[in-house]
Amino acid sequence: MSTTGNSTLPANGPAVNPPPSAEFIQLFTKTQRSIFLYILSLVPRPVDAEEILQEANLIVWTKSHQFQPGTNFRAWASQIAYYEVLKYRERKQRDKLHFNPELLELIAAESLQEAEMLDRRRQALADCLLKLRETDRALIQSRYSPDGEGPGIADQLGRPINSIYQSLSRIRKVLLECINRRLAAEVRG
């Protein structure tokens, strides 16, 4: 399973490939975020996920001619991303947080299965963010801004680092609950 990814790589390089179609570009653009999140569910560190996404993007791009319009772009690109995840894991074997292969497969499959639901959750998130208390929103945003790691924020706010972690944990919980409520409301409405 893990070898097919390599075998389909264009042997001659992309020079012979036609440039991607407009439709392809649109699909590519639209799915960036989902692909990123898909990768992240398999290697839960954003930095790693970003790196893998970049690599997957290159492959997706060079293989654009292989994509059959009308089929599920996201599934196709996710497949590529999955191989990139496997390759990445091989490269960084000794790194922290390596799910075992069995779990990885489970999550990968379930992540795709739930793709639609996750999409709806992501839409709900925007609204839920707006509903946070101002201080909470500020905190979560500084956490997710570039360089926004806990210790830095703690330093900046003059608060103990643990209290920052506690707050972040609480805010994430609030967001999750808010999203759940919104989804439940959608179903009812």
Add this chain to the structure above:
Amino acid sequence: MSLSPTLLNELQPLLEGICEDRLSVAEEMRLEELLLASAEARAYYLQYIDLHGALHWDAALASNAPEDAVTALVDATIMRLAQPTGPLATVSRDRSRARTTKTWLRRICISVAAGFILAVGIVIGNNTAKPQIASHEVPQPLVKVTKPATEPTLPTETVVADREAHHKFSQDDVRIAAQPVTNPGQSVEPNQQPSAGLGDAAPVLAATPTTPEKTPFKPIRSNAGGTVAASSATVLAFVNEQLKTGWTQAGITPSPRADDAEWLRRLHLDLVGHIPSVREVEKFLADRSRTKRAVEVDRLLDSPEFARHFATIWTDLLVGRASRAEVNRPALATFLRDNFQQNRPWSEIVYDLVTAEGRTDKNGAVNFLVAHLNDGAIPATGITSRLFLGTQLQCNQCHDHPFDNSKQELFWAFNSFFQQAVVVRDEKYDPKTGRMVIAGIELATKDYDGPVYFETRNGLMKVAYPEYRGTRVDPGKTTSRRHELARLMTQGEESSLATAFVNRIWNQFHGRSFTPEVDDMGSHSPPTHPALLDRLAEEFVQSGYDTKQLIRWVCNSESYQLTSKFSDGNSKDNPEAGEIPLFSRMYVKPMSPEQLYDSLVVATQGQLAGGPTLDQTDKTRDQWLRQFVVSFDTEENDETSTLDGSITQSLLMMNGDLVREATSMQSGTWLHKLLSSRETENERIQSLFQSALSRPATPKELAMVKKLLKSAATHVKNAKPENAYQDIYWALLNSNEFILNH
């Protein structure tokens, strides 16, 4: 899709650990185990990580239309790739080459995208020159230095400078582009709540129970009278769940429940400061009700002795046992007693203690600061932070903290708040003696503005302005600094004030706090049960700092019901041996001198012999205590007590007046009364045990004591039978079972 609360409670902190990238290897393995075992756990994991990732992704992009931003990037990519000498030709052949190529490609993307951005910025950015973050960004009120995230007019440079630091080619650059494109109207006013298009959001917000609007200042008192409200049960369930999780994780089984006698004695010592009377023990043991423990907790909380005991504890904590002559200890104790009696919110009590003004005899609350304003309020700085906030600042007086990142400035910024407080001695001329005498001591406010000065380790002189956890207070004359400090300490939903108090109460009742030192919390000493501590603190704040409610949670928790004996399954749970406490049994606590004194009074029914009743003992007790207290002339106004379970205490118990009086056979004493009654030998022995140990003697003990009585009668010349009882009572009062709270 429902996740059991147990699983959720275990999973959530682990997922937080992932988000903050601070999982230990063991935790990681545990997470993997949980995820493999349960589809629900995986679903939750997906949602959690998805939230994390979405926040990460969107923080960089303007969330409304990320596509536009990505499009810009794609355009740039296409432009590059369309060239015949495009770098991707090598990707699949040579990995190392590919890496460099990729970096190169990224740079191209970045600079092209940046160029694109610049163009867009010029075209569209007429009204919003600031490339700030996303539309929902809000300025942080607590940030010391607020600087814009990026320089307004130089997006290109910013991006180039950042490109090596972050590999977020799709983000750092795009963010800047997307902002003016998608949010031309919103970006400047970050506080603005977007109104259009989100109208349907409002009802959900209203229904969000987890983020209620709170009045931060002077919290509302809750209805403290209710025994166990619905939400209380939830809190209790959460507490128990967390404890159990700890036990499961450590692979231990908790000790069994304490029997009623053991539990009742403990509860009385903890809540009212002395052992229960014989009658109380009998009544409780005879009670068959299933809820009797919770009922007893409530009964004691409502008794005036609870307030007295807590006033004693806090008087000791606030001004020490041997406080200086200027301090009016009784007035402070009265202030505290009244407040605990009324169950005034803890935040309000602290507010009063920090801001009090007036005479030491008229306003008891002033005595706290009067005791610590010496030496430029250095002691006041340390103790306020330590006692109320659980933060040790005193080391920062002279240097930066060696382990956590707290700086010397912190101490002095905190110290600044006390600079307007001054102790005034009201001296009067006494015509009789011809001297000035002190008529009263007053805590007053003086005009003070500006910073305090302090010296760093390398001899540099620095200044510090009043600042609390990043919030600066106007250092001008018109600011009432202590009021500002008290306000900042007692406001907000997440408060160190609450966390520190919860930790202290837990410690008081369980013999161990969640942190190694009860008043030294912080990043360098992570709590053993973070979720538990947080939740209790949160609920404590929500309850309006309802002290009695907090105590109810603690006293009704599962851990508080357990015996102090080890079981086969929890020998690991031994904090004395340096293990982290898991609260799978009750840890043995030494009695405080006050508890010891009062317990002796209760045991021997001291008032029978014309001694003081408990209400009247405060003064005699304090006198008695003073002989054991040694105070040091340190900058923290430290003191120590020799009555600390050491040899001094043993000797005192064996030979001291107090125990001698307790076991006295003089007419009118309890022992005299017991031995002159018509009770049988068995009943007498039982009474001795009930009185000293709050439990009946076991059959084995009974047999042994009888044997002793018999041998004393035959072996000791001219022995009176009473003397043997006296000796046995003395032995019981000197037993570990008496002098410890277990």
